[in-house]
Amino acid sequence: MSGALQFWNARVWAPYIRATARWPWLRSIVPFLPLIALWWAVAEAEFVPRAFLPGPVEVVASFFTLTYKGILPEYLSDSVTRLALGAAVGIAIGIPLGLLVGLNRTAHRALWPILLFFQAIGDIAWLPILLIWFGFGLTTMTLVIVYTVLFPIVLNTVLGVRSVPFDLHRAARSLGASPARVVWEVVLPGSLPNIMTGLRNGLGYGWRALIAAEIIVGTSGIGFLMFDARRAGSVVEILLGMIVLGVLWYIVDAWILAPIERATGERWGMVQRR
Amino acid sequence: MKSLTLKNLQKTYFDPYSGTEVTAIRDVSLDVGPGEFVAIVGPSGCGKTTILNMVAGFLAPSGGEILVDSRPVHGPGPDRGVVFQSFALFPWKTVLDNVAFGPKMRGIGRPEREASAREFLELAGLSHAADRYPNELSGGMQQRVGVVRALANHPDVLLMDEPFASVDAQTRMTLQEELARIWQERRTTVLFITHDVAEAVFLANRVIVLSGGRVQTEIEIALPHPRSWDALMDDDGFKALSSQVLQQVRAA
Numbered sequence: 371m372s373g374a375l376q377f378w379n380a381r382v383w384a385p386y387i388r389a390t391a392r393w394p395w396l397r398s399i400v401p402f403l404p405l406i407a408l409w410w411a412v413a414e415a416e417f418v419p420r421a422f423l424p425g426p427v428e429v430v431a432s433f434f435t436l437t438y439k440g441i442l443p444e445y446l447s448d449s450v451t452r453l454a455l456g457a458a459v460g461i462a463i464g465i466p467l468g469l470l471v472g473l474n475r476t477a478h479r480a481l482w483p484i485l486l487f488f489q490a491i492g493d494i495a496w497l498p499i500l501l502i503w504f505g506f507g508l509t510t511m512t513l514v515i516v517y518t519v520l521f522p523i524v525l526n527t528v529l530g531v532r533s534v535p536f537d538l539h540r541a542a543r544s545l546g547a548s549p550a551r552v553v554w555e556v557v558l559p560g561s562l563p564n565i566m567t568g569l570r571n572g573l574g575y576g577w578r579a580l581i582a583a584e585i586i587v588g589t590s591g592i593g594f595l596m597f598d599a600r601r602a603g604s605v606v607e608i609l610l611g612m613i614v615l616g617v618l619w620y621i622v623d624a625w626i627l628a629p630i631e632r633a634t635g636e637r638w639g640m641v642q643r644r
Numbered sequence: 645m646k647s648l649t650l651k652n653l654q655k656t657y658f659d660p661y662s663g664t665e666v667t668a669i670r671d672v673s674l675d676v677g678p679g680e681f682v683a684i685v686g687p688s689g690c691g692k693t694t695i696l697n698m699v700a701g702f703l704a705p706s707g708g709e710i711l712v713d714s715r716p717v718h719g720p721g722p723d724r725g726v727v728f729q730s731f732a733l734f735p736w737k738t739v740l741d742n743v744a745f746g747p748k749m750r751g752i753g754r755p756e757r758e759a760s761a762r763e764f765l766e767l768a769g770l771s772h773a774a775d776r777y778p779n780e781l782s783g784g785m786q787q788r789v790g791v792v793r794a795l796a797n798h799p800d801v802l803l804m805d806e807p808f809a810s811v812d813a814q815t816r817m818t819l820q821e822e823l824a825r826i827w828q829e830r831r832t833t834v835l836f837i838t839h840d841v842a843e844a845v846f847l848a849n850r851v852i853v854l855s856g857g858r859v860q861t862e863i864e865i866a867l868p869h870p871r872s873w874d875a876l877m878d879d880d881g882f883k884a885l886s887s888q889v890l891q892q893v894r895a896a
Binding site: 637 | 700702
């Protein structure tokens with residue numbers, strides 16, 4: 371038993387740690403290898419017909435075919451652009467609104483119940499009425515994403531604003547900061563860890579809402595690709611769409627959100643590093 | 645150097661749970677002369693922090709007046725520097741930026757305010773920590789930054805609210821000696837709140853014993869400066885004054 375453990379530590383774990391120190395991207399790839407192997411084995415065993423569960427090889431092949439045809443890049447950029455546009459609008463409205471509700475007692479009393487009410491009406495629950503008002507198009511999809519991104523950002527910003535210790539307000543004021551500068555110098559950086567949480571949730575929900583909207587509104591995008599593939603009975607392309615969704619979110623998280631969090635809340639000791 | 649005057653200060657709260665008015669400060673008058681170090685001691689709940697919060701402008705008095713050099717106080721302002729028990733450093737700013745915060749708010753340019761902040765850090769032996777974040781420092785170091793940050797803004801009056809209550813005993817003695825030295829050099833007017841009798845006697849020129857929202861006694865501390873624990877620990881004058889203050893606090 372301990373011999374096996376020794377072998378594992380010396381021959382597998384230690385080299386892996388050394389390798390990931392040299393090539394950090396390995397850390398993102400290696401955990402998926404057993405999963406892909408399992409998928410490949412199950413598909414090869416053909417418990418179900420190949421057309422119902424294609425293997426990794428077919429999916430990779432369809433990735434290259436659709437990329438070569440230009441369909442995948444176009445749909446992907448459509449989806450990402452929609453999400454980016456919706457997120458930008460959501461952030462531009464969400465953070466100032468969160469600051470207002472978090473800082474101003476009257477605004478909190480007036481708006482908090484309304485925020486909770488509208489938060490409960492899930493993103494795609496708006497689709498029927500938005501489709502009637504704005505038709506099948508970018509406006510409808512953008513509105514759904516803005517709506518989805520907005521609430522996690524607003525609610526978490528309010529939480530963040532209220533979590534800033536009172537003494538920090540007081541310290542800034544007695545060092546000569548005007549109330550407006552306190553917002554910029556104290557409240558905003560103090561609530562940044564919560565705002566990041568809101569952004570992470572918001573983008574995650576927004577991404578799912580977008581796919582749902584694309585399936586229903588259906589003109590282009592990854593969601594449309596998957597639903598269109600269903601019509602053609604192409605499981606390969608459905609799986610490809612699902613994988614693209616996961617990979618894309620992983621990239622957003624690992625390349626954008628996590629670095630921001632490392633450079634802010636974790637660096638400042640406001641969020642515990644794991 | 646500026647004076648601080650409290651005239652018939654009162655503070656009553658409305659307690660929404662009991663539905664009654666609660667009196668925290670009944671009637672407090674106090675003159676802190678220019679360059680004087682006054683400590684207020686008293687049992688917990690006697691209203692000492694309430695007084696400091698009113699002087700700092702964080703709370704509005706229910707009655708009476710607060711004057712800094714005959715100017716009435718309305719709200720917080722840079723003429724009254726505050727050192728908090730919780731340190732209240734900005735976690736997202738480096739030590740240097742924390743100390744330069746006051747000058748930044750006064751519109752002083754970066755090179756000038758950073759140079760001045762570095763001078764103040766040197767005063768407290770903190771030069772090596774200038775680029776660290778507060779969470780990377782020990783409690784004692786953090787409060788050194790807290791004191792320096794208040795001083796670097798050149799306040800007329802320095803208000804200190806149990807500043808050393810949350811550091812360990814050895815560090816506390818060092819910080820007290822450093823504060824005594826800095827006060828000796830700069831002669832800032834200080835109002836110091838504490839429940840620690842020895843601390844009050846060690847630092848102050850005058851100790852005010854507060855009880856039930858009133859000044860119970862004032863005791864002059866005519867010990868020589870500079871003060872150090874090595875010299876005062878077994879000093880009969882220090883012991884006599886400490887026990888005199890302690891008796892008053894315990895009677896409070």
